[in-house]
Amino acid sequence: xxxxxxxxxxxxxxxxxxxxxxxxxxxxxxxxxxxxxxxxxxxxxxxxxxxxxxxxxxxxxxxxxxxxxxxxxxxxxxxxxxxxxxxxxxxxxxxxxxxxxxxxxxxxxxxxxxxxxxxxxxxxxxxxxxxxxxxxxxxxxxxxxxxxxxxxxxxxxxxxxxxxxxxxxxxxxxxxxxxxxxxxxxxxxxxxxxxxxxxxxxxxxxxxxxxxxxxxxxxxxxxxxxxxxxxxxxxxxxxxxxxxxxxxxxxxxxxxxxxxxxxxxxxxxxxxxxxxxxxxxxxxxxxxxxxxxxxxxxxxxxxxxxxxxxxxxxxxxxxxxxxxxxxxxxxxxxxxxxxxxxxxxxxxxxxxxxxxxxxx
Amino acid sequence: xxxxxxxxxxxxxxxxxxxxxxxxxxxxxxxxxxxxxxxxxxxxxxxxxxxxxxxxxxxxxxxxxxxxxxxxxxxxxxxxxxxxxxxxxxxxxxxxxxxxxxxxxxxxxxxxxxxxxxxxxxxxxxxxxxxxxxxxxxxxxxxxxxxxxxxxxxxxxxxxxxxxxxxxxxxxxxxxxxxxxxxxxxxxxxxxxxxxxxxxxxxxxxxxxxxxxxxxxxxxxxxxxxxxxxxxxxxxxxxxxxxxxxxxxxxxxxxxxxxxxxxxxxxxxxxxxxxxxxxxxxxxxxxxxxxxxxxxxxxxxxxxxxxxxxxxxxxxxxxxxxxxxxxxxxxxxxxxxxxxxxxxxxxxxxxxxxxxxxxxxxxxxxxxxxxxxxxxxxxxxxxxxxxxxxxxxxxxxxxxxxxxxxxxxxxxxxxxxxxxxxxxxxxxxxxxxxxxxxxxxxxxxxxxxxxxxxxxxxxxxxxxxxxxxxxxx
Numbered sequence: 001x002x003x004x005x006x007x008x009x010x011x012x013x014x015x016x017x018x019x020x021x022x023x024x025x026x027x028x029x030x031x032x033x034x035x036x037x038x039x040x041x042x043x044x045x046x047x048x049x050x051x052x053x054x055x056x057x058x059x060x061x062x063x064x065x066x067x068x069x070x071x072x073x074x075x076x077x078x079x080x081x082x083x084x085x086x087x088x089x090x091x092x093x094x095x096x097x098x099x100x101x102x103x104x105x106x107x108x109x110x111x112x113x114x115x116x117x118x119x120x121x122x123x124x125x126x127x128x129x130x131x132x133x134x135x136x137x138x139x140x141x142x143x144x145x146x147x148x149x150x151x152x153x154x155x156x157x158x159x160x161x162x163x164x165x166x167x168x169x170x171x172x173x174x175x176x177x178x179x180x181x182x183x184x185x186x187x188x189x190x191x192x193x194x195x196x197x198x199x200x201x202x203x204x205x206x207x208x209x210x211x212x213x214x215x216x217x218x219x220x221x222x223x224x225x226x227x228x229x230x231x232x233x234x235x236x237x238x239x240x241x242x243x244x245x246x247x248x249x250x251x252x253x254x255x256x257x258x259x260x261x262x263x264x265x266x267x268x269x270x271x272x273x274x275x276x277x278x279x280x281x282x283x284x285x286x287x288x289x290x291x292x293x294x295x296x297x298x299x300x301x302x303x304x305x306x307x308x309x310x311x312x313x314x315x316x317x318x319x320x321x322x323x324x325x326x327x328x329x330x331x332x333x334x335x336x337x338x339x340x341x342x343x344x345x346x347x348x349x350x351x352x353x354x355x356x357x358x359x360x
Numbered sequence: 361x362x363x364x365x366x367x368x369x370x371x372x373x374x375x376x377x378x379x380x381x382x383x384x385x386x387x388x389x390x391x392x393x394x395x396x397x398x399x400x401x402x403x404x405x406x407x408x409x410x411x412x413x414x415x416x417x418x419x420x421x422x423x424x425x426x427x428x429x430x431x432x433x434x435x436x437x438x439x440x441x442x443x444x445x446x447x448x449x450x451x452x453x454x455x456x457x458x459x460x461x462x463x464x465x466x467x468x469x470x471x472x473x474x475x476x477x478x479x480x481x482x483x484x485x486x487x488x489x490x491x492x493x494x495x496x497x498x499x500x501x502x503x504x505x506x507x508x509x510x511x512x513x514x515x516x517x518x519x520x521x522x523x524x525x526x527x528x529x530x531x532x533x534x535x536x537x538x539x540x541x542x543x544x545x546x547x548x549x550x551x552x553x554x555x556x557x558x559x560x561x562x563x564x565x566x567x568x569x570x571x572x573x574x575x576x577x578x579x580x581x582x583x584x585x586x587x588x589x590x591x592x593x594x595x596x597x598x599x600x601x602x603x604x605x606x607x608x609x610x611x612x613x614x615x616x617x618x619x620x621x622x623x624x625x626x627x628x629x630x631x632x633x634x635x636x637x638x639x640x641x642x643x644x645x646x647x648x649x650x651x652x653x654x655x656x657x658x659x660x661x662x663x664x665x666x667x668x669x670x671x672x673x674x675x676x677x678x679x680x681x682x683x684x685x686x687x688x689x690x691x692x693x694x695x696x697x698x699x700x701x702x703x704x705x706x707x708x709x710x711x712x713x714x715x716x717x718x719x720x721x722x723x724x725x726x727x728x729x730x731x732x733x734x735x736x737x738x739x740x741x742x743x744x745x746x747x748x749x750x751x752x753x754x755x756x757x758x759x760x761x762x763x764x765x766x767x768x769x770x771x772x773x774x775x776x777x778x779x780x781x782x783x784x785x786x787x788x789x790x791x792x793x794x795x796x797x798x799x800x801x802x803x804x805x806x807x808x809x810x811x812x813x814x815x816x817x818x819x820x821x822x823x824x825x826x827x828x829x830x831x832x833x
Contacts, residue, residue: 021805026816193574
């Protein structure tokens with residue numbers, strides 16, 4: 001800023017130019033942004049819509065924590081890796097088992113999902129564990145630590161933002177500001193990090209203004225934690241099981257992690273929560289690779305020891321489904337159409353009278 | 361009442377309208393005094409009495425110092441002021457800490473029969489801004505004692521000096537010699553003053569809301585659970601905290617300076633791009649300038665400064681920085697932070713003769729300057745670990761992890777690039793705001809446009825809405 005305190009005519013001119021440029025730029029930015037906000041509200045409504053497609057577990061956990069703080073509790077949680085996240089469609093399960101949230105997190109062991117539920121102190125009526133060998137590897141546990149951190153951070157930040165409401169003139173000022181500038185209201189304001197996510201992930205601005213979690217590519221469908229990917233597997237990808245190192249790690253590391261699973265399940269059941277293990281359908285070649293590790297046998301034995309039901313997705317949907325690559329994005333993950341069909345079958349199976357727990 | 365709140369959004373315009381509507385200068389000062397006490401009462405009304413009592417004591421002692429000539433009685437008056445001001449501060453801020461330390465030492469030497477520390481001691485509420493206005497009062501009494509300023513006759517002027525709301529709760533720490541003379545004559549603003557004040561307020565809000573609050577989640581993430589982060593992540597979290605606290609405090613100071621400017625008053629700057637400092641003496645000439653100069657003038661120099669040899673200088677540096685650390689709060693972490701800075705300053709003092717032997721062409725080269733800045737910044741960051749960590753042992757574990765690298769893989773979801781971008785923007789702004797030579801070359805339209813962009817981002821972005829960090833001190 002100019003430092004002289006005496007006001008010459010040139011300084012007066014400078015001030016006039018600065019004020020004019022300030023008013024022009026602020027007006028242009030504010031009006032443009034407000035128009036965008038009004039457009040978003042016209043399309044998606046004032047309230048947060050379910051139009052999001054998060055790229056990672058952060059918005060997923062943030063969204064869940066927000067729902068819980070708003071008093072929305074879920075009857076059913078699906079835990080597991082990306083196979084669960086992309087394979088169990090929350091809205092399709094709703095009519096059969098109750099309001100469902102998919103807490104599957106890419107690369108993260110289902111055991112970490114149990115920890116997140118404990119952190120949130122949630123007591124659902126049913127937990128669906130989408131079991132894969134990755135759940136029983138150190139890689140899955142380490143990658144899942146990020147989810148735990150995010151849950152802690154999300155809970156802490158939610159508590160930290162509680163602020164004493166202004167009263168009197170301050171409250172009137174707040175109401176006036178938010179009525180004039182919708183974009184300045186807390187439900188519309190976005191942090192710089194969220195804007196960065198949006199542009200990095202090529203999200204849709206209007207959806208993002210409506211819902212802060214709508215930051216990722218919009219061809220994907222996101223419904224309460226379920227990530228619906230429309231891509232269809234190429235013949236090459238249909239035969240792939242990624243990451244390739246997981247079967248080897250599973251064979252070496254499964255023992256203690258199965259013990260942890262048994263403890264987690266026993267704890268949930270002692271609180272009155274039913275648990276079911278579900279193996280999401282795989283393409284034939286990846287399934288053979290996984291079965292060669294002894295996973296199918298292992299998981300049946302653990303289910304029996306835990307006294308919980310085990311549902312093999314392949315048996316639910318049949319060979320026709322698993323041989324059709326149009327249901328998959330790659331050998332290990334269902335696409336949105338495969339997930340929809342599988343979730344319908346899973347819902348029906350869960351609704352039907354319970355079978356006896358799996359036998360070893 | 362936070363500067364970044366709707367309460368302040370109506371308070372400031374109301375005060376400005378009322379202030380400029382009053383024709384007489386005395387009336388304006390009374391209005392400002394009432395506004396300042398109202399501002400302070402918004403936190404906890406009863407503490408207004410403490411503020412008033414502290415002001416009355418220092419005013420009375422100042423007046424007495426003007427009348428009394430006996431050296432012994434004058435010293436007694438100064439001691440009374442120090443005892444009253446620092447006694448209240450010690451009782452409210454440090455009682456639990458001092459008692460806890462006493463009990464720990466007693467336990468170590470085998471005395472275990474002490475009664476338990478009363479529960480109420482842990483429940484003492486610390487009045488907001490007490491560390492700041494205590495220093496105002498003491499500096500006034502010491503300046504009158506030393507004859508640097510004449511005792512203030514007007515009680516209203518004196519109470520306004522102590523309670524002037526822009527700087528009351530988190531500084532900058534005012535000196536009577538800087539502020540009181542401004543109360544003698546009617547303050548008038550010209551358009552440039554209005555523009556400068558408005559710009560500083562917008563800059564301060566931008567630094568707080570758009571920068572500090574957006575960086576805070578990353579620092580909080582790491583410091584809330586440091587055990588689950590690796591070396592690189594801990595460093596990134598520490599860089600984040602370094603910039604968070606800078607933008608938070610510099611933002612507050614800029615709003616305070618800008619608000620005072622709108623009222624026609626001048627408050628000295630508190631920050632001057634501290635992270636480009638080329639050494640620790642330089643750092644403390646740039647960081648929280650009002651505190652470091654207060655400690656220099658009222659503690660370091662009276663202790664002997666650097667005039668009595670190396671050992672005495674080092675002792676003085678440790679005393680001043682240790683007390684400076686404790687000024688921030690009654691916690692061992694602040695003490696260690698201060699002592700660490702004392703160590704840095706002592707090391708710099710000892711290395712000075714060695715550095716002076718380096719040819720000036722090398723010493724004054726741009727590369728040497730950049731290297732010195734980088735080293736200084738990283739050592740400052742290491743000290744911030746103590747300042748931010750929950751305990752000294754937690755800080756120790758973090759430092760071990762930071763200095764003995766295990767992995768350099770970054771697992772943050774947090775988009776790190778955004779913080780780098782924030783850093784780049786912040787450096788540009790700091791250069792514009794502080795570099796006066798550079799500022800003269802910036803056209804007027806650019807000032808207006810940059811203020812508009814900053815205000816827009818302040819209104820429409822969101823961070824972790826925290827109160828200013830320095831409110832707690």
